[in-house]
Amino acid sequence: MKRGPKGATYTVPLEVSWCSDTPSKRFRQFAFEYLRLKDGRPLELRDWQVELVASVWDSTPRPRLAGWAMARGNAKSTLAAAMAVYTLMTGGNEVSVDVVAVDERQAQIVGGIAARFIQRHPELSERVQVYRDRLVYPATQSELTCLPGTAAALEGRNPDLCICDEGGRILPEVYEVCALAGGKKPESLVLLIGTPGPRPDNVLARFRDHALAHPEDTSQVYREFSAAGFEHHPTDCSHCWELSNPALDTFLYRDALAALQPPKMTESHFRRTRLVQWVQDNDDPFVTPDVWDPLESTQSIPDGTAVVIALDGSHSRDCTALLVGTVSPKPHFSTLKVWANPGDDNWRVNVLEVEDEVRRACRRWNVREVVADPFRWARTLQVLASEGITVIEFPHSPSRLTRATTELHTAITNSGLTHSGDSTLRAHLLACAVIEHDGGLRLGKVSRSRHAPKIDLAAALVMAYSRSSWLSSRKPQRRRVIGI
Template structure:
C-alpha cells in the first residue's frame, strides 16, 4: 500500500496565493491528513456566488482558499481527531472572507449530530449581514434548501439540519446573554471590531464538552488598543499567533494564516502597487488592481493600511520608524565566548517582564561634531560625514541573553524568579568578559548588593531623565544610521515595537502605551542602557589614595 504524503507544514514560509484553481491531486492534502477535502467538495458542489455578475454560479475555489480550509481542518497525524481548536485567519478585505466563513459554517452544521454553529459579530447589524450571507447561500442551492428538497431549513434567525438536530445562528457582542451555549464551531467575523474580549472568552469556554471544538477568527487588521489602553482581542491573538509561528510558544492546538504587508521593508510606500499582493492572495485575480487603486485614493492612509494591506496602525507616537530596527539585523554575527561585553537588564517583580541584554562594544566612532573642521556643517551635513567616517568601523552588536515574561494564564501570586535572574547573570559573566552590568538599583537593590558583594562589575544606571534621555537619543541615532547591529531576536523586536516616546524633563524617553498595557518594553529599555554603556568609557573603580601624615 502506497504511503500517503505528509501534510504541508503548519506554518509555510511562503503562503499560497494567486488564481490557480483548487485541484486536490496537485496538493499534499488528502483525506488522511485533513477533513478539509470534504469541506472543499461541499463548497464547490453546493455553494453558489451570491453577489456580482457571476451570481448563481457554483463556487470554484482557488488553491490558496482550499489550502486555508484544509489547514483549518487539519488532522492530528495518525488520528481522525482534528489538530486545531483555535484558528486565526487574517486577510484584507475583498479576498473572499465571507465565502470562506459561509462554507465553514455550513460544513460545521454537517460536522456532528447536535452541532451548534455560531457566527459572531461586533454588533447586531453586522450579525444580520453575516446570517443573511449564509442564508442566501443555502437558499440558492437546491441540494441544501429544504424548500427545494434539500437538507437545511432556513428560519428568520436560524438554519437547522433536522436530521441531526444541528443548528446555525449569528450572534452579536452582548456576551452576557450568551452563557450556557455549547458551541461546536464558532466563526468570529472581523475579530478586530469586537469591543472587548468578553464574547471571545465566553465562546471559548463554552465548548469544553465538544470532542472537536473549533473557534475561527476571520478578520482584517485594525487598531492595536482599546479605549482603556488594553490590547484589542484581535491584536492579542495576532501577537500570540506570531509567537507560535516564530517558535517562542509551543501550542499544537492553535493554527494561523496571516497575510500581511511587510511595511518595514526598505523603500516601502503604501501606494506602491507592487507591495499590494503581499497581503492580498487574490490580487490580480478577482481582486482587481485598478479598482484597488481607486479605493486607495478614497481611503485615508490608516484605513487603507489596515483594511487593504493588513498593517497595524496605532494612534500613539511610535518611537522607531517602520523598518529601522529590521535594517540593522545581522543574524550571522555571534558574540564569541570570552569577548568583552556589557550586560544590562530591566524588569519588575510581578507584572512586567525582566530581560537581560548583552552588548558587544564596537570601535569608537571617529566623527567629532565639536571639532573645528566640523563647526560650519549643518545637521544634515554632519550626519552624512559621520556616516561616511563610521561606515567601516566595527559596530556594537546586541542580543538577548534571557527573558522572563508573565505567562498569559499566570496565577495571581506569580513573580519574577529573582534567583534565576541572578544565576543567569553569573552564567553570562562566566561566558564573556563582562565589562559592566548596568542595573537600576532602585528596582533590584537586593540583586545589586549581592552581585556587587561577589565581585561582579555592577554599575548604577538609574532610569531617571538625566540618564535615559541621552541614552535614548544615542540608541535612536545609532539605529537610524545603522551604527548598531543585532541578532534578529523576535522578542527584542517586539519590545522595541511596543515602545512609544513621550516628553520628559530634558527630552524624550520611551514608555509603554499606557500604564496597564500588557505590551512589554523591558528588553527595549535594557538595550538602550546596554548600548549607552558600551559606547561610553568603561567605569573604573576609584584608585585608593594614600596621604602623607605631614600633608594632613
C-alpha cells in the same frame, strides 16, 4: 427581504451522494455542488483552504478549538460561511450554528454570505428560511444564528459550530463564554478567525501564544498565513506578501496591496491586517521609521575602539540586552546580544552568560565603561568592577532618565548618531511610546501587558548615548612637566 413569516419550504432534507471519505473532501464536494458565487460560478475551494478545514475536521481526535489568523482579502469570511452552511445542511437533526462578532452587524457579514449561498441555489433556497439574523432549516429543525459579542447574549447557547469573527478585537469574556458552551455535544467546534488586533493582549494573540508554547495540546489547532519574523522587511516586500496572502494572484491582486502602502495607512495597521505581523499601534512613538532608518550605517566597530557597553537587565523572566556604542562626537551603536524569553514561564536569563559576554567585549574593544541600572544586577556590577572593569551605575530615577532620553531624542532627530541597522534594535526603538515628564521625555511601553513589545535595547541606548556623549566631550588631561 420582506418582513413577516417566510413562505413554506420543501420539508425533505437535502440528500448528498458523497464521493469522498474525509470530512474536508466532502466539504469541498458540497461547496462545488451547492454553493455559488455572485457571478453564478461554483465555489471551487483552493488546496490551502481545504488544508485549513482538514486541520480541524480530519484530525483525530477532533479538536474543540481552532484559530485561524489570515490577512484581509483572503476570503476567510467566505470560507467560514461555507463551513456554516455545510454544517447546517449536513450535520443531522437539531444542528445549531452560531456566528459571533464584536456586534451583530459584524456577525451578519459571515451570516449574510451564508444567506446568499442559500438563496443562489434552488435546492437550498427551497429548504431553508432566510431571516435577517438567522437561517432556519425546518426539515431537520436546525438553525444558524448571528449574535452580538456580548456575554449575556451568548449564555446558555449549545452550538455544534461557533464561528467567532474578528478574533483580534472580540472581548475575552465573550470568547470564554463561547468556548465553555462548546463542550455540550460530542463533536462541537469553536472557530476563531481574524487578523492581529491593535493591542497585544487580545484573544487571537492569546490563542496563538498557547498554541506555540504547547504544540502537544490536541484540544486545539492553530494555523496562520503570516510574515511574522520579517517585521524588518519593508511593507512592499513581495516575499512577505506571498507568505501572508495565499490568495495572492488568484482572487487577491497585487496592485490592491500596492495601493494601500504607508503613508496611505499607518505601517502598523498594514502589517497587522495585510501581513499578519503581530505589531501594535503606537499613538505617541518616541521615533518613527522615517527618522530612524536613514541613520543606518554600514560601518563596523573595529577591535580596540573606545566604546561603552550598556546593560539593561531583566528581573522577571523578561528580556536582557547588551548594546555597544563608540566614544566619539557622532557615536555609532550596535546590538551586542539580547536574551529574550522564548515563552517559557520558567525561563530565567543566564546571568553568568551575560557576564561572560561583557568580558569578551572587554577583550575585543577598549571598553571605557560598562553602564547599567544596578537594580537587581548589583552583584554582576560588583563582580565586573572587581575584575578591573570600569562600571558606572545609572539609576533609573525620573530626573536622570528624563534628561538622558531628551538628549537621545535630540541626537536622533538631528542625525547626531548612527546605528548598525539591527532589526531587533529597530523593533525596540519603534515600539517605544514617549511620555512627557517634567519638561522632557521618557520612554514607555505601548501597554502594561506582558505581551507588549520589548523596549530593552531602547533603554540601553538611552544609557549608552548619555555616557558616550559625555566621555567624548571630555578634554584630555594635560600633563604638567616640572623642571628640576
